[in-house]
Amino acid sequence: MLNEYFSSVDLLVLKPAILLTLFAIGVLLTDLMLEPEQKYLNAVMALAGVGFAAYSLGPWPLGLQHQMGMAGADALEAFRGAVIVDSFGIYFMWLFLIAAALSILISIRYLEIEGEHRGEYYAIMLLATVGMMILAIGMDLITLFMGLELMVISIYILTGYLRRDRRSNEAALKYLLLGAFSSGILLYGMSLLYGLSGSTDLRIIASSISQRPAGDPLVLIAVITICGGLFFKIGAVPFHQWLPDAYEGAPHCVTAFMSVGPKAAAFALLIRMFLVPLASVRDVWLPLVIGVAIATMTIGNLAAITQSNVKRMLGYSAISHAGYMLLGIVSGNENGLKGIMIYLMVYAFMNLGAMAVIVAMRRKDIIGDEIDDFAGLVYKSPTAAVLMLIFLLSLAGIPPTAGFIGKYFIFLSLIETGHYGLAVVAVLYVAVSLYYYFQIVTSMFTREATDNVVPALSPGIRLALGVSLAMTLFIGLYPNPIIEVAGNTVASILR
Amino acid sequence: MPPVPTAHYVFLSAALFTIGMIGVLTRRNVVIILISIELMLNAVNINLVAFSNLLQSVNGQAFAIFVIVDAAAEAAVGLGIVIALFRNKETIQADEIDLMKW
Amino acid sequence: MSNGYFENYIPILLLAGVVTLLAVGMLLLSYLLGPRRPSKEKLAAYECGVMPTGDARQRFSVKFYLVAMVFILFDVEVIFLYPWAVIFHELRMLGFIQMILFIGLVLPGFVYLWRQGIFDWSETDTSEWPDTPPVTLPGVSLVVPNVVQEATPFSGGSQ
Numbered sequence: 001m002l003n004e005y006f007s008s009v010d011l012l013v014l015k016p017a018i019l020l021t022l023f024a025i026g027v028l029l030t031d032l033m034l035e036p037e038q039k040y041l042n043a044v045m046a047l048a049g050v051g052f053a054a055y056s057l058g059p060w061p062l063g064l065q066h067q068m069g070m071a072g073a074d075a076l077e078a079f080r081g082a083v084i085v086d087s088f089g090i091y092f093m094w095l096f097l098i099a100a101a102l103s104i105l106i107s108i109r110y111l112e113i114e115g116e117h118r119g120e121y122y123a124i125m126l127l128a129t130v131g132m133m134i135l136a137i138g139m140d141l142i143t144l145f146m147g148l149e150l151m152v153i154s155i156y157i158l159t160g161y162l163r164r165d166r167r168s169n170e171a172a173l174k175y176l177l178l179g180a181f182s183s184g185i186l187l188y189g190m191s192l193l194y195g196l197s198g199s200t201d202l203r204i205i206a207s208s209i210s211q212r213p214a215g216d217p218l219v220l221i222a223v224i225t226i227c228g229g230l231f232f233k234i235g236a237v238p239f240h241q242w243l244p245d246a247y248e249g250a251p252h253c254v255t256a257f258m259s260v261g262p263k264a265a266a267f268a269l270l271i272r273m274f275l276v277p278l279a280s281v282r283d284v285w286l287p288l289v290i291g292v293a294i295a296t297m298t299i300g301n302l303a304a305i306t307q308s309n310v311k312r313m314l315g316y317s318a319i320s321h322a323g324y325m326l327l328g329i330v331s332g333n334e335n336g337l338k339g340i341m342i343y344l345m346v347y348a349f350m351n352l353g354a355m356a357v358i359v360a361m362r363r364k365d366i367i368g369d370e371i372d373d374f375a376g377l378v379y380k381s382p383t384a385a386v387l388m389l390i391f392l393l394s395l396a397g398i399p400p401t402a403g404f405i406g407k408y409f410i411f412l413s414l415i416e417t418g419h420y421g422l423a424v425v426a427v428l429y430v431a432v433s434l435y436y437y438f439q440i441v442t443s444m445f446t447r448e449a450t451d452n453v454v455p456a457l458s459p460g461i462r463l464a465l466g467v468s469l470a471m472t473l474f475i476g477l478y479p480n481p482i483i484e485v486a487g488n489t490v491a492s493i494l495r
Numbered sequence: 496m497p498p499v500p501t502a503h504y505v506f507l508s509a510a511l512f513t514i515g516m517i518g519v520l521t522r523r524n525v526v527i528i529l530i531s532i533e534l535m536l537n538a539v540n541i542n543l544v545a546f547s548n549l550l551q552s553v554n555g556q557a558f559a560i561f562v563i564v565d566a567a568a569e570a571a572v573g574l575g576i577v578i579a580l581f582r583n584k585e586t587i588q589a590d591e592i593d594l595m596k597w
Numbered sequence: 598m599s600n601g602y603f604e605n606y607i608p609i610l611l612l613a614g615v616v617t618l619l620a621v622g623m624l625l626l627s628y629l630l631g632p633r634r635p636s637k638e639k640l641a642a643y644e645c646g647v648m649p650t651g652d653a654r655q656r657f658s659v660k661f662y663l664v665a666m667v668f669i670l671f672d673v674e675v676i677f678l679y680p681w682a683v684i685f686h687e688l689r690m691l692g693f694i695q696m697i698l699f700i701g702l703v704l705p706g707f708v709y710l711w712r713q714g715i716f717d718w719s720e721t722d723t724s725e726w727p728d729t730p731p732v733t734l735p736g737v738s739l740v741v742p743n744v745v746q747e748a749t750p751f752s753g754g755s756q
Binding site for chain 2: 602662663665666667669670672673674676677680
């Protein structure tokens with residue numbers, strides 16, 4: 001105990017985030033001293049930062065999980081309840097560290113090809129990870145808002161990172177304008193929540209809201225604005241327009257990162273907001289979420305069919321995945337939330353894997369993100385083609401792969417809570433999604449190759465592909481460990 | 496002299512917020528859109544400070560300071576992106592930014 | 598809401614009315630009664646006693662926006678110092694250390710900008726920004742009018 005404003009638990013809880021911040025600043029400053037051909041050292045340093053953060057988070061001595069076990073506590077509260085680390089937060093922090101590490105691995109070669117290999121990229125990626133971590137452990141409106149903004153502003157910059165590329169500029173501008181707009185809407189809802197309760201602590205807000213009379217207009221406006229802001233951040237219809245553009249225009253490796261990390265972080269925020277402060281007004285937001293989930297699956301899946309650009313197609317597929325995950329919120333029981341947790345982790349591996357293949361397709365003078373670029377890939381590089389096939393099968397949710405496990409739990413929870421209609425619709429859209437994923441597959445396996453340039457599988461991309469493949473298959477074939485972990489996680493937020 | 500009732504601040508904030516929102520949705524100049532977004536964030540600040548005064552809780556003022564900082568960061572990044580785009584495209588009209596369909 | 602609430606505004610309205618009347622009246626009187634003998638100097642735009650240099654509606658150098666961005670950021674960082682300064686004595690040593698840490702986080706950003714040459718306004722690195730026309734040195738405009746085409750960070754929008 002240092003004094004009444006600050007305690008040693010505060011430092012312990014934030015240790016992973018502090019380490020990442022220090023390494024981000026370190027990368028920024030050492031980059032100034034590096035020669036152009038030494039820039040890969042930035043990536044090494046950023047990876048070291050992620051490694052140290054993982055060590056300070058993990059079950060090892062000095063690690064957060066270890067210290068929690070030693071204290072015999074289910075959760076550590078810090079900063080007077082503004083930050084709370086429980087299994088939920090730790091699960092998400094692991095997810096973010098994995099996403100950051102894999103994204104850094106696939107970035108090195110891509111940035112060299114683009115001629116934009118600078119330290120800023122890695123520094124900003126680490127800072128975005130810090131923002132996500134704070135989002136996962138925040139229990140206070142101010143903390144959550146700052147984490148959210150640290151994350152999204154970093155992602156705006158990364159989206160526009162190729163500053164000489166007009167597509168990158170445009171994507172960043174659209175993302176920034178719509179993102180800032182939605183932040184404003186979310187913030188307005190937060191200010192109303194504060195006005196209703198006189199506190200920024202989510203738990204106090206929850207108890208004040210449950211005491212308001214039903215149909216209170218202020219509560220109604222607060223719920224609607226907060227839902228709007230949150231739906232925007234996860235890319236749900238009707239707030240999805242930014243997502244395909246941002247995915248298409250961003251550098252390939254940033255698309256990989258932002259399709260996984262920020263998405264999971266936005267879901268962490270959404271689950272926290274819906275289960276803590278807005279839990280007592282479930283009747284108000286449930287119809288909204290159901291409508292948005294159906295619209296999201298419909299538009300995401302149907303618009304993906306017509307796309308010729310693989311990144312844009314994966315953008316629409318990301319929208320439809322957000323729709324499936326929202327269904328877990330609709331059922332809201334243990335299996336539904338467990339489904340979301342597993343889905344997010346699995347999605348990280350399979351989507352990063354698929355994006356890693358697309359990054360490998362980027363060679364000198366070939367952007368490699370059109371479906372035509374994948375024509376005859378199996379003749380040029382059988383490994384890349386087979387890997388892409390496995391990741392696409394997993395994205396569609398075909399049984400022996402990991403993607404099936406996430407969808408299974410969400411559909412199971414829908415049936416448990418009696419939402420049969422929704423379950424049927426969701427399964428139908430899985431069939432639709434098979435169609436567009438197989439457009440890439442047919443292009444890879446049945447068409448003639450148009451050129452002889454083989455994909456550039458650099459060591460970093462190989463490692464990232466290996467990890468993604470191993471986890472996609474491992475979770476698909478032996479899901480018990482992750483189901484158990486996800487079960488603990490859900491228990492910690494439902495308590 | 497009685498103080499201004501909190502409801503007035505909330506209505507002012509709601510009006511400002513609506514003006515900002517309409518500005519974002521209807522204007523086509525990127526800089527004007529950024530200004531409209533600032534207007535929305537400042538509407539939120541009015542709300543926060545008014546509630547903070549009403550409820551005698553200091554959290555709202557702290558929140559407002561963080562919102563101001565966030566608005567500045569967003570504006571700086573926004574200007575940076577606008578400059579980068581302008582170098583490549585020579586326009587700041589949102590409807591001329593059409594390389595990818597909206 | 599008390600009954601006499603809106604009565605509080607009556608003095609303000611009164612003051613606003615008197616001020617408006619006074620200002621409009623003075624302008625109107627000088628317009629009606631004053632002699633008018635226009636000359637070239639009198640019709641020229643007033644620029645703080647300096648010779649006018651061209652039209653004010655000209656495009657600013659991109660450098661100006663960079664400086665504006667950096668200014669916004671560092672300006673707003675200072676906002677955190679205010680609440681801290683108010684309760685500085687209460688926080689004692691720990692508050693001091695925390696603020697040192699905060700400044701320690703802002704400082705690398707400053708060093709980074711410095712090394713990137715953001716503060717180097719006198720020379721334009723045209724290799725970095727190929728589309729930018731070179732920025733003319735400030736001060737030249739004071740000696741030779743109608744030469745400066747681009748505003749510089751120093752002269753701002755007053756040209």
